Amino acid sequence: xxxxxxxxxxxxxxxxxxxxxxxxxxxxxxxxxxxxxxxxxxxxxxxxxxxxxxxxxxxxxxxxxxxxxxxxxxxxxxxxxxxxxxxxxxxxxxxxxxxxxxxxxxxxxxxxxxxxxxxxxxxxxxxxxxxxxxxxxxxxxxxxxxxxxxxxxxxxxxxxxxxxxxxxxxxxxxxxxxxxxxxxxxxxxxxxxxxxxxxxxxxxxxxxxxxxxxxxxxxxxxxxxxxxxxxxxxxxxxxxxxxxxxxxxxxxxxxxxxxxxxxxxxxxxxxxxxxxxxxxxxxxxxxxxxxxxxxxxxxxxxxxxxxxxxxxxxxxxxxxxxxxxxxxxxxxxxxxxxxxxxxxxxxxxxxxxxxxxxxxxxxxxxxxxxxxxxxxxxxxxxxxxxxxxxxxxxxxxxxxxxxxxxxxxxxxxxxxxxxxxxxxxxxxxxxxxxxxxxxxxxxxxxxxxxxxxxxxxxxxxxxxxxxxxxxxxxxxxxxxxxxxxxxxxxxxxxxxxxxxxxxxxxxxxxxxxxxxxxxxxxxxxxxxxxxxxxxxxxxxxxxxxxxxxxxxxxxxxxxxxxxxxxxxxxxxxxxxxxxxxxxxxxxxxxxxxxxxxxxxxxxxxxxxxxxxxxxxxxxxxxxxxxxxxxxxxxxxxxxxxxxxxxxxxxxxxxxxxxxxxxxxxxxxxxxxxxxxxxxxxxxxxxxxxxxxxxxxxxxxxxxxxxxxxxxxxxxxxxxxxxxxxxxxxx
Amino acid sequence: xxxxxxxxxxxxxxxxxxxxxxxxxxxxxxxxxxxxxxxxxxxxxxxxxxxxxxxxxxxxxxxxxxxxxxxxxxxxxxxxxxxxxxxxxxxxxxxxxxxxxxxxxxxxxxxxxxxxxxxxxxxxxxxxxxxxxxxxxxxxxxxxxxxxxxxxxxxxxxxxxxxxxxxxxxxxxxxxxxxxxxxxxxxxxxxxxxxxxxxxxxxxxxxxxxxxxxxxxxxxxxxxxxx
Numbered sequence: 001x002x003x004x005x006x007x008x009x010x011x012x013x014x015x016x017x018x019x020x021x022x023x024x025x026x027x028x029x030x031x032x033x034x035x036x037x038x039x040x041x042x043x044x045x046x047x048x049x050x051x052x053x054x055x056x057x058x059x060x061x062x063x064x065x066x067x068x069x070x071x072x073x074x075x076x077x078x079x080x081x082x083x084x085x086x087x088x089x090x091x092x093x094x095x096x097x098x099x100x101x102x103x104x105x106x107x108x109x110x111x112x113x114x115x116x117x118x119x120x121x122x123x124x125x126x127x128x129x130x131x132x133x134x135x136x137x138x139x140x141x142x143x144x145x146x147x148x149x150x151x152x153x154x155x156x157x158x159x160x161x162x163x164x165x166x167x168x169x170x171x172x173x174x175x176x177x178x179x180x181x182x183x184x185x186x187x188x189x190x191x192x193x194x195x196x197x198x199x200x201x202x203x204x205x206x207x208x209x210x211x212x213x214x215x216x217x218x219x220x221x222x223x224x225x226x227x228x229x230x231x232x233x234x235x236x237x238x239x240x241x242x243x244x245x246x247x248x249x250x251x252x253x254x255x256x257x258x259x260x261x262x263x264x265x266x267x268x269x270x271x272x273x274x275x276x277x278x279x280x281x282x283x284x285x286x287x288x289x290x291x292x293x294x295x296x297x298x299x300x301x302x303x304x305x306x307x308x309x310x311x312x313x314x315x316x317x318x319x320x321x322x323x324x325x326x327x328x329x330x331x332x333x334x335x336x337x338x339x340x341x342x343x344x345x346x347x348x349x350x351x352x353x354x355x356x357x358x359x360x361x362x363x364x365x366x367x368x369x370x371x372x373x374x375x376x377x378x379x380x381x382x383x384x385x386x387x388x389x390x391x392x393x394x395x396x397x398x399x400x401x402x403x404x405x406x407x408x409x410x411x412x413x414x415x416x417x418x419x420x421x422x423x424x425x426x427x428x429x430x431x432x433x434x435x436x437x438x439x440x441x442x443x444x445x446x447x448x449x450x451x452x453x454x455x456x457x458x459x460x461x462x463x464x465x466x467x468x469x470x471x472x473x474x475x476x477x478x479x480x481x482x483x484x485x486x487x488x489x490x491x492x493x494x495x496x497x498x499x500x501x502x503x504x505x506x507x508x509x510x511x512x513x514x515x516x517x518x519x520x521x522x523x524x525x526x527x528x529x530x531x532x533x534x535x536x537x538x539x540x541x542x543x544x545x546x547x548x549x550x551x552x553x554x555x556x557x558x559x560x561x562x563x564x565x566x567x568x569x570x571x572x573x574x575x576x577x578x579x580x581x582x583x584x585x586x587x588x589x590x591x592x593x594x595x596x597x598x599x600x601x602x603x604x605x606x607x608x609x610x611x612x613x614x615x616x617x618x619x620x621x622x623x624x625x626x627x628x629x630x631x632x633x634x635x636x637x638x639x640x641x642x643x644x645x646x647x648x649x650x651x652x653x654x655x656x657x658x659x660x661x662x663x664x665x666x667x668x669x670x671x672x673x674x675x676x677x678x679x680x681x682x683x684x685x686x687x688x689x690x691x692x693x694x695x696x697x698x699x700x701x702x703x704x705x706x707x708x709x710x711x712x713x714x715x716x717x718x719x720x721x722x723x724x725x726x727x728x729x730x
Numbered sequence: 731x732x733x734x735x736x737x738x739x740x741x742x743x744x745x746x747x748x749x750x751x752x753x754x755x756x757x758x759x760x761x762x763x764x765x766x767x768x769x770x771x772x773x774x775x776x777x778x779x780x781x782x783x784x785x786x787x788x789x790x791x792x793x794x795x796x797x798x799x800x801x802x803x804x805x806x807x808x809x810x811x812x813x814x815x816x817x818x819x820x821x822x823x824x825x826x827x828x829x830x831x832x833x834x835x836x837x838x839x840x841x842x843x844x845x846x847x848x849x850x851x852x853x854x855x856x857x858x859x860x861x862x863x864x865x866x867x868x869x870x871x872x873x874x875x876x877x878x879x880x881x882x883x884x885x886x887x888x889x890x891x892x893x894x895x896x897x898x899x900x901x902x903x904x905x906x907x908x909x910x911x912x913x914x915x916x917x918x919x920x921x922x923x924x925x926x927x928x929x930x931x932x933x934x935x936x937x938x939x940x941x942x943x944x945x946x947x948x949x950x951x952x953x954x955x956x957x
Contacts (some may be wrong), residue, residue: 149839153869154780158741240740240783330764331739418839420869422931423778425746428939439939554939 003034011038012214012471017369024363026578030359032349034303039267039305040274040364040519043530048369049496050528053509058517058680063485064524065186071112071263072182073524074189075486077550081440082186086120087126087179087490087546089529093234093612094176098143102127103151103237111263114246115312117190117253121424122438123152123159125178126451126544130171132407137166140174140209142728147237148178149418154239155246158427159419160436163451163544166407169459169720172534172647177490179546181449183440190253192262194280194315194341199259201273201284201339202321202327205245205311207294211235212268212307222495222533241310241333248331249312257320264311270304272313273339274347278365283344292334301353314502315341375502380461384580384594391658394588394634396708399662399673401719403583404636410723425430428554434479434625435547439554446554448482450547455540457596460581462504463542466511467599471666473547474519475625478608479669481558481615482549487516489526489545496530496540504541505530512543518601521547540637558615560624562642562672567621567698569638569646570681571631573607573668574691575657583629584662605669611669619677619684627669632661634670635695639703640717647698648705657708672698731756731956733773736801738763738792743778743814743933750933751775754949763795771893772956773810774801776817778869778931788831788872789819796822810854810952811925815870818917818927826920827927828885834870835910841869843941844908846893846916846930847900851925854955855892855948864893864901864944866930868908868916873929875911875918881926885918892926 001007021037022028029037032479043049059067065082066074072086079302085408090105090307110120125148130137141164152159157180194240212235252258260280262272265281269291277284288300294308305363317323321337330337342348349357403409416431428446429437435450452472458465470487489512516523530537551557562569580587580594614620622642626634639646674679685692702712734789744760751758759769763781768774780804782791787897792798805811805826813821821827835841845907848856877885879888885891894914897906902914909929935945 146838153839153841153871154740154742154783156779238783240780240785243742243780244739417842420839420841422841422867422869422941423742423746424935425749425934425936425940430941 001031003028003031008034011035012042013038017041024367024504030357032304033359035301035305036357036359036364039270041368044257045267045271046368047528049371049373049530050505051370052372053506057509057513057523059522061486061520061522064522067524068526070191071115072276073486073488074116075524075548075558076186077445077447078231080186082184083548084116084182084184085180085488085546085548086112086525087177087488087544088112088527089490089492090176090178091173091181091492091532094144095174097234098140099147099150100234100236102144102147102176104235106148106151106177107237107239107242107309108265109178109180110157110242111265112602113180113182114249115190115261115263116184116685117188118184119179119250120157120182122181122436122449123157123178124161124436124449124546125159126453128161128165128167128175128542130166130174131168132166134171138257138728140401144495145174145415145418151237151239153420155243156423158421158423158438159416160421160427160438161431161450162416163453164412164415167455167540169540172537173532173539175532175542177544179451179488181447181548188253190258190261192260192276192279194260194276194282196259197341197343199318200316200321200337201341201342202316202324203291203311203338204266205333206238206241206308206312207292207334208298208303208306209294209308210298210302210306210308213302213305216455222531229334235307235309237309243335244331245310245312246331248328251327251331252324257317257324258314259317260315262313263443264313266305266307269313274361274364276315277347281344283346283348283361284339285342285348285350290336290338290347292336300349300356324452373496374499375500375506376499377461377503378507381593381595384591386579388656396657396661397711399588400632400636400709401583401716403633404588404716404720405723406583406587407499407723409583409629409633412724413721414724414728428557429480429559433559434476435482437480437551437557440457444553446551446557448477448480448549448551450476451474451544453542453544455542456581458508458543459540462507462588464596464599466508466543467515468596469543469545470515470519470521471599471604472627473545474604474608475669477547477549479558479560479623479625480613481556482551483612484519484521484549486524487545487547488520489523489543490545491526492532492539492542493530493532495533501538508541508543515601519605521675544726556615556618558620558623558640560622560638562638562644562698563621565644565698566675568673568675568678569695569698570671570673571668571693571695572611572671572690573603574665575631575660575663575668576665577656577663578665579659579663582662582664597664597666599666606688606689607667610684613684614681617678617679620670620671620673623705624670626670628664630662630664633669636703636716638670639713640720643713644698644702645700645702645713646696647699649694650706651693731772731953732770733758733775734761734768734771735775735777736761736763736797738781740781740783741777741779743931746933747775747777750936750945750949752840753936754946754953761797763797763838765797768797768800768804768871773952774804776813776820778815778817781816781820787814789823793819800906802826805925808924813927814931815929818929819872821925821927826925827918828881829875831872832874832876833872834874839871840908841910844868844930845896847896848893849891850889852889853919855926855952857955859947859951863896864933864947865935865942866944867934867941868930869914870929873909873911877912882912888934889919890919891915892919893928894922903944923954
């Protein structure tokens with residue numbers, strides 16, 4: 001086929017990009033070369049719209065071993081142990097084919113982690129669906145959950161936490177973000193930078209098929225009516241092969257045979273070979289006739305673009321080929337020497353003894369286009385003036401029940417029962433808590449992780465929303481007794497070519513950066529997913545934060561369930577009663593406007609550190625952060641989990657009980673304090689000048705507040721626990 | 731007591747089982763599926779996971795693997811063979827245990843704590859066990875036990891039903907049956923009761939920071955009965 005501008009456009013390139021390629025190459029590329037350019041220059045691989053802004057992120061810290069730019073980020077957790085982690089999106093494929101899309105999302109992120117030499121120890125996911133009333137939602141949810149479970153369960157890595165939300169803006173673009181944590185000895189981390197000339201380049205894992213061709217370009221475009229036709233671009237996962245690949249790679253990594261290793265993810269062999277060569281400032285020569293193929297007569301074009309799963313590219317020390325082959329033979333995996341490193345600084349492809357492509361590496365990597373896209377600031381909406389007389393017609397207990405059974409607040413047990421969350425024998429906090437917690441095998445340490453996003457806040461005011469999610473992640477880790485260390489982020493946005501969407505991205509990133517800097521909670525890895533848009537309708541901006549923290553003695557881990565009758569319950573942090581953008585305003589007043597709650601970073605940090613101090617001194621016995629739904633929602637969850645009631649005090653000087661109970665002010669926690677600890681707790685709270693309210697006492701089997709609320713916990717539990725199950729069964 | 735855990739490609743509870751066995755004092759070794767023979771053992775464990783991807787049918791490919799002949803010989807000579815989860819599926823596929831494990835009734839994978847009732851104590855696994863009810867953990871997609879009427883009768887007549895799903899108070903009915911298993915069956919023996927297959931994972935319940943501790947009783951009891 002002759003390469004023309006039209007062919008280039010078909011490959012997702014812009015007119016100007018095609019002329020730039022011809023200019024840089026000083027000739028028209030052939031079809032294979034064009035395909036390589038299209039794969040490397042698309043949004044998904046090149047970060048061309050986002051790179052300028054991502055550079056500003058806060059990525060350094062005392063415990064950071066590796067920040068963004070590698071397969072995953074790495075943090076130091078002491079005693080030579082390090083945690084490798086990253087979150088990644090698989091949105092577009094999951095909408096087209098939910099099971100395989102979600103499954104391969106999990107497979108891909110696990111490969112990113114074990115590529116670095118780490119054994120995966122926990123998976124998390126953040127999944128977002130359209131309105132529950134939308135005809136596709138139920139099947140998409142079922143497929144995605146089955147896909148995530150099908151892959152993670154088979155590999156034998158526990159899925160320890162997650163987040164699921166519903167919003168009509170995801171009707172045509174669901175989000176599936178998967179996160180993996182792995183454990184590695186900090187002196188045995190593997191990177192993707194090739195080094196040394198004439199080193200063998202090895203292909204291992206599954207055979208290459210025609211699946212997933214153009215997957216990365218698909219992820220770089222918006223959807224239209226013909227989206228179903230893209231089904232063949234979705235990869236098909238084989239978790240069994242991945243399990244073998246994991247064990248084989250870790251076995252080979254036990255000695256010093258590997259120079260560099262990179263998994264074949266988006267844009268498969270193209271992006272993995274170019275990245276390794278580019279980082280090592282080398283050239284690479286690949287003989288495509290040697291690539292193990294599962295289908296006949298595959299062309300160089302197809303081989304280079306295939307996104308078949310469970311494959312790795314390795315640059316090996318010379319002379320180690322036999323040794324490595326033995327290991328992969330043992331695990332019944334393909335092993336082929338397909339090329340070598342060169343000093344040409346080009347990627348050169350040979351097929352049937354003929355050179356079929358030759359491109360200078362720097363054109364694909366450093367010289368890839370970068371755009372400074374125009375963007376628009378979002379103004380902070382005016383604060384609403386609620387008609388408080390209108391509230392009086394609402395009974396507090398009815399409001400509470402309605403909020404607890406809201407699709408975004410209700411219990412997600414139906415989902416996580418389908419994920420193996422206990423395999424590996426170290427899960428000490430299961431899904432459903434503020435964060436999942438796994439022990440670092442054979443030690444007293446434990447790692448906590450949580451995934452969070454707040455699309456409503458980010459949509460209303462991206463700058464505040466960006467800050468808020470980082471704080472929420474921070475609080476979730478503190479709530480289980482963990483010291484927050486670092487985050488990974490998955491930035492899900494609409495079309496960057498639209499000023500509003502680009503503005504949402506820029507300002508969310510700004511918010512994330514400001515908060516992570518202030519809280520010393522650096523970003524070490526992440527990914528950007530743009531073009532979450534169908535027929536011109538984009539998603540609400542949904543940056544997802546995956547936070548990781550450390551508990552140095554796992555016996556000090558906290559959970560949210562109320563423990564003992566007679567213990568006191570305090571709200572830590574000040575409540576002003578911010579109702580704009582709250583679930584209360586949305587569900588009970590049908591009010592969707594107004595600004596999100598203000599984020600005060602000083603308070604977040606100060607209160608967070610106070611809480612850590614209290615938990616390290618064993619002065620509190622349960623803890624939960626106050627987020628969506630406010631104080632009453634948070635307390636109800638603690639009651640339901642602990643199967644215990646609470647008698648809430650008549651609160652003096654309260655301006656409005658609805659604002660107090662359902663307001664979503666930030667930087668607040670609810671804690672359970674044994675009477676014997678109370679004096680010390682108050683001393684510490686005063687020392688840090690932290691505001692607190694004496695909320696009540698754990699008592700009986702109901703929630704009681706004056707004459708307003710008297711609800712048996714069982715009734716609340718029914719409202720909270722079964723919404724999703726009923727929805728899925730209906 | 732010497733034990734061997736067989737690792738098939740796709741096993742994923744092999745390490746957990748190794749940790750549990752060693753914690754209670756077994757001298758455990760790991761054995762690769764392609765080995766011809768098993769080191770001298772008093773107990774062989776087939777761990778949970780997805781052996782050979784569970785392609786074809788759960789456990790069926792593993793039941794034809796190289797090592798399995800040694801396992802069958804060992805069982806036939808009276809040795810203790812324990813299959814957990816995928817291990818149970820493999821044992822039914824080898825024919826050492828009767829019946830099959832179908833997909834769960836509600837077609838979903840289930841990961842959850844369950845209670846099981848110990849139905850028979852005249853065997854080396856449960857003899858002298860202080861409790862009759864254990865809280866264990868399941869994590870499977872195919873745990874729905876089924877067998878023919880004749881096989882069921884013979885299981886019942888020979889007291890080969892080892893454990894059944896029940897509620898915290900011991901009630902056995904549909905609501906305490908997580909996966910639709912026939913007669914709430916969670917685990918069975920062979921005729922000689924030296925081979926035990928069960929879906930619940932005792933190795934995930936070995937300290938109070940995990941889902942519970944009743945798995946410890948199970949392992950300790952096997953050791954006590956061996957002495």
